Amino acid sequence: MGSMYRASKTLKSSKQAFTVFFNSLKSNRRDPICIGLYQAYGFSSDSRQSSREPTIDLTQFPSEKIRNFSIIAHIDHGKSTLADRLMELTGTIKKGHGQPQYLDKLQVERERGITVKAQTATMFYENKVKDEEASGFLLNLIDTPGHVDFSYEVSRSLSACQGALLVVDAAQGVQAQTVANFYLAFESNLTIVPVINKIDQPTADPDRVKAQLKSMFDLSPDDVLLVSAKTGLGLEYVLPAVIERIPPPPGISDSPLRMLLFDSFFNEYKGVICYVSVVDGMLSKGDKVSFAASGMRTTKEARIGDTIYRTKTTVEPLPGFKPVRHMVFSGVYPADGSGFEALSHALEKLTCNDASVSVAKETSTALGMGFRCGFLGLLHMDVFHQRLEQEYGTQVISTIPTVPYTFEYSDGSKLKVQNPASLPSNPKYRVIASWEPTVIATIILPSEYVGAVINLCADRRGQQLEYTFIDAQRVFLKYQLPLREIVVDFYDELKSVTSGYASFDYEDAEYQTSDLVKLDILLNGQAVDALATIVHKQKAYRVGKELVEKLKSYIERQMFEVMIQASIGSKIIARDTISAMRKNVLAKCYGGDITRKKKLLEKQKEGKKRMKRVGSVDIPHEAFQQILKVS
Numbered sequence: 001m002g003s004m005y006r007a008s009k010t011l012k013s014s015k016q017a018f019t020v021f022f023n024s025l026k027s028n029r030r031d032p033i034c035i036g037l038y039q040a041y042g043f044s045s046d047s048r049q050s051s052r053e054p055t056i057d058l059t060q061f062p063s064e065k066i067r068n069f070s071i072i073a074h075i076d077h078g079k080s081t082l083a084d085r086l087m088e089l090t091g092t093i094k095k096g097h098g099q100p101q102y103l104d105k106l107q108v109e110r111e112r113g114i115t116v117k118a119q120t121a122t123m124f125y126e127n128k129v130k131d132e133e134a135s136g137f138l139l140n141l142i143d144t145p146g147h148v149d150f151s152y153e154v155s156r157s158l159s160a161c162q163g164a165l166l167v168v169d170a171a172q173g174v175q176a177q178t179v180a181n182f183y184l185a186f187e188s189n190l191t192i193v194p195v196i197n198k199i200d201q202p203t204a205d206p207d208r209v210k211a212q213l214k215s216m217f218d219l220s221p222d223d224v225l226l227v228s229a230k231t232g233l234g235l236e237y238v239l240p241a242v243i244e245r246i247p248p249p250p251g252i253s254d255s256p257l258r259m260l261l262f263d264s265f266f267n268e269y270k271g272v273i274c275y276v277s278v279v280d281g282m283l284s285k286g287d288k289v290s291f292a293a294s295g296m297r298t299t300k301e302a303r304i305g306d307t308i309y310r311t312k313t314t315v316e317p318l319p320g321f322k323p324v325r326h327m328v329f330s331g332v333y334p335a336d337g338s339g340f341e342a343l344s345h346a347l348e349k350l351t352c353n354d355a356s357v358s359v360a361k362e363t364s365t366a367l368g369m370g371f372r373c374g375f376l377g378l379l380h381m382d383v384f385h386q387r388l389e390q391e392y393g394t395q396v397i398s399t400i401p402t403v404p405y406t407f408e409y410s411d412g413s414k415l416k417v418q419n420p421a422s423l424p425s426n427p428k429y430r431v432i433a434s435w436e437p438t439v440i441a442t443i444i445l446p447s448e449y450v451g452a453v454i455n456l457c458a459d460r461r462g463q464q465l466e467y468t469f470i471d472a473q474r475v476f477l478k479y480q481l482p483l484r485e486i487v488v489d490f491y492d493e494l495k496s497v498t499s500g501y502a503s504f505d506y507e508d509a510e511y512q513t514s515d516l517v518k519l520d521i522l523l524n525g526q527a528v529d530a531l532a533t534i535v536h537k538q539k540a541y542r543v544g545k546e547l548v549e550k551l552k553s554y555i556e557r558q559m560f561e562v563m564i565q566a567s568i569g570s571k572i573i574a575r576d577t578i579s580a581m582r583k584n585v586l587a588k589c590y591g592g593d594i595t596r597k598k599k600l601l602e603k604q605k606e607g608k609k610r611m612k613r614v615g616s617v618d619i620p621h622e623a624f625q626q627i628l629k630v631s
């Protein structure tokens, strides 16, 4: 049995998709666990930290007065803006609070204009049906990310809901993530309320979108709500539809307490804050609870999907979540070498808020001690690095991302490879087979671009599975593609050959055999483990040549000649050299201004900290980042 925690708030109604504070029973615990009632009250930039007392007594809401729902959509179709309007409408946030996309709280979300974390808000709403007396409802809303890399966030959020608003842009119509999110919600047995948004746009064509929703998902045109989250048009019908169409939570209040831990984050002042969904039973202030799967002694053990129950009762644990399948692996190393401990702490805290990242220690001769992390995609990896830097001040160097491969040798042994450096360059036994992961990709695009996209998929070793017309102008394509071919720049290429009009989504599929080789990069004859990569044999020469060229452009001239080579086993397939020269940072510094000279030398010293020395060659931080783009 795990450690016990005591509830500091009362939650009566069952299956509430929000949270309650627990106080750790031992006050001197280093990592207290806090299960926090999140209210979108207060108008601070991060209302989670203000943790104000709710102004309404939650216990007055029986199950039938509660609705738990998510907002799901393709990227940029207006989920966060709609969430803003609903929160304003219910008085949860002030109108014109000055910060659009209120629930996009992370700096990375504001800078990139995308949602990467699902966010929860609780709203109170007085529903008035014709002449009947108004009746109060408690609505728990979860705003979810749109990008394919974050669909794990969506599926977890849906587990705490009974319904979803499926938002579709009135001009763009159904896109790839609309399809993916519809099926996630449908397979979770949620009630789907279709909402066509952005009807204020001059190019809006709601009738065409209604027809698409009917033909693709069998959603009746009569059930579709037409709104503009920007102007507020039609918004008054959204919450009544939520109340009328989405069923109340089905939990049994007098059963033993079971709560599902569906999200968590680390708060500097309170420790780990867990988001729970009360599936069955009732929780009262002062109740003691335990965690089924983990002992919960450290932040690492706030395990998403765990069941929380009343201490000393016996309950069947909830099914939890499907394990995450990591698509991309990359080494993460402290940029200044000395920061391993700091990086370790930052990773622990950040993975508490992003449980979909896997972390394992590894060592590189070039980069020292670091971690091998598994991500759901390249954007996910990028966002994770940015969050490490912005939220924890940790600068990292990441190695070339790789997908997980399997190799079989002539002695019958098999090797699973998440780090190309761990694959022997000159193995004792011959490789007799190798396998790579594939995905099933869905692409929706205007018909005039079909030819270009078919060529692109053929170049990426894709196999066509489906080609259908959604309506007169739009085509739906399905391809099986090697994961490796899509993780780096496929989406950029797709956007460029379709002038930005294609949308793309994928789900993982089985492994397939493939002719793979390890490509080593050598500096003055010494292999740099952090730059090793695994590529398809046909592409090895092209990639090798590009990597050598890229490295040459990033490594500054040194006091001696630097030879850069790319090799497969002992065969060199590309090479170049950087001639010797000492970089004189004072070269442009005419005259004798000593303070300016000192400043320049200081700056050079600072820059050196972010260099990695491989043998005798300094490789700047930026070179590692740029090389990602080639491979």
Ligand SMILES: Nc1nc2c(ncn2[C@@H]2O[C@H](COP(=O)(O)OP(=O)(O)OP(=O)(O)O)[C@@H](O)[C@H]2O)c(=O)[nH]1
Pocket (backbone or CB within 6 Å): 073, 074, 075, 076, 077, 078, 079, 080, 081, 082, 101, 113, 114, 115, 116, 144, 145, 146, 147, 197, 198, 199, 200, 201, 227, 228, 229, 230, 231
């Ligand atoms: N014209 C118009 N623009 C809108 C409307 N709703 C949202 N937008 C704009 O569409 C863009 C995307 O809106 P968001 O709310 O961030 O979309 P999202 O679906 O949350 O995006 P992700 O979280 O990144 O998937 C923003 O520039 C909004 O201002 C609308 O009803 N009309």
